[in-house]
Amino acid sequence: MATRVLSRQEMKIDCEDDVLLVRRRVQMLAQQRGFDPFATAALTTATSELTRNVWIHAGRGQAVVEEIAEGGRCGIRVQFRDEGPGIADIERALRGGYSTAGSLGLGLSGSRRLVDHLNIESAPGRGTVVTILKWARLR
Amino acid sequence: MKVPILRIGRMLLASVQVELRDTVADAFQQDVLAAIEKNGADGLIIDITALDIVDSYVARVLLDTGRMARLLGAPTVLVGMRPAVAATLTRMGFVMDDVYTALNIDEGLHLLQGIAGRRLGA
Numbered sequence: 001m002a003t004r005v006l007s008r009q010e011m012k013i014d015c016e017d018d019v020l021l022v023r024r025r026v027q028m029l030a031q032q033r034g035f036d037p038f039a040t041a042a043l044t045t046a047t048s049e050l051t052r053n054v055w056i057h058a059g060r061g062q063a064v065v066e067e068i069a070e071g072g073r074c075g076i077r078v079q080f081r082d083e084g085p086g087i088a089d090i091e092r093a094l095r096g097g098y099s100t101a102g103s104l105g106l107g108l109s110g111s112r113r114l115v116d117h118l119n120i121e122s123a124p125g126r127g128t129v130v131t132i133l134k135w136a137r138l139r
Numbered sequence: 140m141k142v143p144i145l146r147i148g149r150m151l152l153a154s155v156q157v158e159l160r161d162t163v164a165d166a167f168q169q170d171v172l173a174a175i176e177k178n179g180a181d182g183l184i185i186d187i188t189a190l191d192i193v194d195s196y197v198a199r200v201l202l203d204t205g206r207m208a209r210l211l212g213a214p215t216v217l218v219g220m221r222p223a224v225a226a227t228l229t230r231m232g233f234v235m236d237d238v239y240t241a242l243n244i245d246e247g248l249h250l251l252q253g254i255a256g257r258r259l260g261a
Contacts, residue, residue: 017160027191040232041221042223042227044192049194049196087210099169106195106231107195113231114230
């Protein structure tokens with residue numbers, strides 16, 4: 001099925017304030033696209049976790065926020081890119097409870113439970129690209 | 140930007156109105172602990188009505204603050220959590236142990252007064 005990109009915005013992540021800015025952008029789009037409050041909170045929280053991951057682990061990176069349409073439904077896709085240390089064991093990181101930064105280790109595993117799709121491309125020393133997608137529920 | 144801490148009888152009320160970023164979070168924890176010591180508070184209410192998003196970082200700050208307060212003898216009640224926030228934290232697998240929760244400030248106050256009363260009675 002053809003996926004159309006309705007809008008696309010690249011945002012830099014290189015300080016803690018950027019975590020907020022990316023999150024607010026995604027929250028606003030979700031509300032405008034008719035996400036209910038639970039879905040909005042889920043997508044916005046996942047965005048917050050993953051933006052913070054970029055900032056904490058890589059120090060800087062990028063978020064690409066897109067509104068997409070496919071077969072009559074709308075969604076929001078966010079890609080988080082960094083050139084940081086990368087993830088050695090993606091499976092383990094996704095299982096949760098595993099942290100290299102003294103946090104709770106819920107960032108990746110928790111985010112996966114909040115969105116419809118989460119994809120990770122990463123290797124040690126080669127940076128990380130995490131992509132999430134959530135559809136607005138049809139009413 | 141500081142988190143205001145008010146005194147209600149023998150309880151303290153901290154209303155989180157701003158984003159708990161790293162620097163704010165540290166100051167918040169220190170201010171809360173200092174206020175508990177200074178006032179000899181019997182309990183702490185943390186009001187998060189103003190937060191429409193609570194990610195695992197902020198949740199951990201709140202939980203840690205509650206644990207610290209308990210070590211000073213002040214049990215903590217987290218109040219005002221929005222339904223969407225509760226659903227999100229639960230789906231992420233976050234467990235809010237070590238702090239009490241209540242729907243609003245009134246109920247949080249009652250809960251803490253009950254705990255303080257039982258302590259005196261024992």
